[in-house]
Every structure is written in structure tokens, then in C-alpha cells.
Amino acid sequence: MAESSRISGSGGVRADARRNRDHVLVAARAVFAERGIEAPMAAVARRAGVGVATLYRHFPTRDALVRGAFAQQMETCGRALTDALADPDPWRGFRRLVETVCGLQREERGFPAAFVAAFPDTAADHARSRERAERDLMTLVRRAQAAGALRADFHPSDLAVVLVAHCGLVTALPDDAAASRRLVAFLLQSFRADAADGPLPPPASLALRGFPMAAGRP
């Protein structure tokens, strides 16, 4: 890298920087998938073949690195929430959101851990986008309940229950897409108003803050 910086012009330096950044993001996804998002920054740098200083120049904090690594997935989650709210069929919107987010958890191994793990609360834009996402999720749930499709005793925290359980499943069985689809299908059928079969135990006190799209919507 130092070599190619020396022989290229300033455009080449910028291209190098972009390349390094991309290498870091690919490496970060791989390392997070294998070792969780608590993996040492140095392990990511090593995997990317860049120095630790270069890594920190691109991503000054672990939080920034995690967000960078999963920016595309976060965007997909954010879009799924927007689409779900725009769906004229409240139940279909709700169902698709659950399926999309679980699909992402299944396909990108580092992703679940990255967002089930609580995000640092420091950045104000985080807090704002999370609040908006929580509000949108509440709207989605209430709309599906008002339509008589989602059971009345469904609690927004149940979304977190689904995601944490599903995250555990895909982490334990990363190659078993059938198990993941099966779990999601059972849960969605259970959430239908007409499946309600006696009282449920009280809802969990889980906040939606661990919810994927709550952390990273632009």
C-alpha cells in the first residue's frame, strides 16, 4: 500500500484509501461473524491487511466500524420498515417486515449479533433514528391489531423476543435456513388474531432499542 501510494498521484491515493476502506469492511464482517462484534480492532486490521492506524483513520470507533460494516443491511431494514408501513394490507406489511429482518439475520452472520448487542447511546443521531424507528414499529403493530389481523395481546416487545430467539437459532445453526424459516413461520402463525388460544404470560420488558432498524436508519 505504501508502495502504491508513492507511485500514484493524488487520485491514486484516494483510490487506495477507498480500497483500504472496502477491505476493512469486508474483513470486519468476516471477523464479526466469527468472533462477534467485540472482536479486537487489531484482528480486523490484520484480516484486512492494513495497519491499525489506517483502520482507526477510517473508523475512529468500534461503533463506527460496526455501522460501516452493516450499513447496507441497516438500510435494507430501514426500507423494510418504510415499505411495511406503506403496505395497504396491515398484516402483510407486518409479516414482511418480520420475514425481511429475519432473512437478513440468516444471511449475514455477523449482523444479528451486531444489532442484538445494544448500541452505544452516545451519538444523538442514533437516539433520534431509534426513536423514529420505535414509533414506526408501534404504528405498524397497532395498525395490524386495529385491522383484526394481529392478535390484540401482541406486545411490541414481542418483536424483540422474535429477533433475539431467531438470532440465537441462526447463530447456532448458520447453515440451516430451513430451521430459521420454520421458526419464523410458526411465530407468524401464532401472531395471527385467530390463532390466539388462551391468555399469554405477561410481555417481556425488552425495549425495542436492540431492534435492527432502530439503530441505523439514515
Place this chain on the structure above:
Amino acid sequence: MAESSRISGSGGVRADARRNRDHVLVAARAVFAERGIEAPMAAVARRAGVGVATLYRHFPTRDALVRGAFAQQMETCGRALTDALADPDPWRGFRRLVETVCGLQREERGFPAAFVAAFPDTAADHARSRERAERDLMTLVRRAQAAGALRADFHPSDLAVVLVAHCGLVTALPDDAAASRRLVAFLLQSFRADAADGPLPPPASLALRGFPMAAGRP
């Protein structure tokens, strides 16, 4: 320990050995809960305040230590399966089995990982007790289906899906019993024949071998 062995008679030595064994089992449960059942044997010895040689004298293999640490829970699982089969109400038997095993996963943090992790297949008695447990589980499922209570498209591998997902939930949220109860209640309601709502995706190829009572019934 060496001290007290020297000053006590042979009854004292045996009492010491029992005490050491108990210390090791308590330490093993704590260490497995914190670090998983792959934790170094030396870490268990250290926590128990005994030498590594003493640990190996009581438990020559990790497998023996894991089984020893969770012998009581294994026995409870085995009994739950026997009780479930003896229940004159096939659905109640099925439901209670799921609730009992999930309750154990919730209450004993090391336990889920110990049994979701595949057991070594070396010991013939393992294989035998596992086969018997698998046969009993199949009977339980078919009986509940024949009674029209359990949905016809429920597959025995779905039991493993439940346990792996629930294990992920209680591992991620060890203090949230409400989330665990909620997940189990949703899944059980979904398993009811009258909750069936359209076709499910194909069952997972999960064997029941990871199933708790499949490994350790006496």
C-alpha cells in the same frame, strides 16, 4: 485439602473426596455458564480450588464432567419425558415436556449450551439412551397428532428448532424470564392443530440428537 487428608482417617479422606467432587461440580456449572462447555478444564479446577490432577481423578473427560455437572437436570428431563408419555391427555403431555425443558434452559444457564452442543458419540450407552429418547419423543409427537391436538405438519425436528431458539434467547437475556415464557407460549399456541394457518416451509434436517434428554437418560 492435602492438610485435611493427612489429619483425617480414611472416612475423612472419602468425605474430602466427596466434598472435592461437589466443589468441582458447582464450579463446573458456574464456569460452563460463563464460558460455555468448551471452557478449559483448568479453569474449572481453579474455580473449585482443587488441582487439575484431582479434577481428572473425579472426571477423566470433559464429557464426564459435563454430564456430572448437569446430572440432576438430565434426570429431570428424562422424568419429564416419561411423565409426558404417561399423561392421559396427549397435548398436555407434549406441552408440559416443552415447558419443563425450556424451564430448565431458563433456570440453569450452563445447561442449554451443554446440550445444544452435540455430545460425543463414543460411549455406547449414550447412543442407546439417545435412541430410546428419540423413540419416546416420536411417540409423544405422533400421539398428540393422532388426538388431533398437535398440528399434523409438526415435525419432530421442530422440537429441536424450539430448543435451539429458546436456548439463544435465554443465553442472550439470562435475566428475562418473561421473554422466555412468552416465546414458549407463542410457539405452543402455534403448534395447536387449530392454529394451523396455511402451509409451513419444509422442516429442518435437525436430528433430535442435540435434544437434552437424548443424551443423558440413565
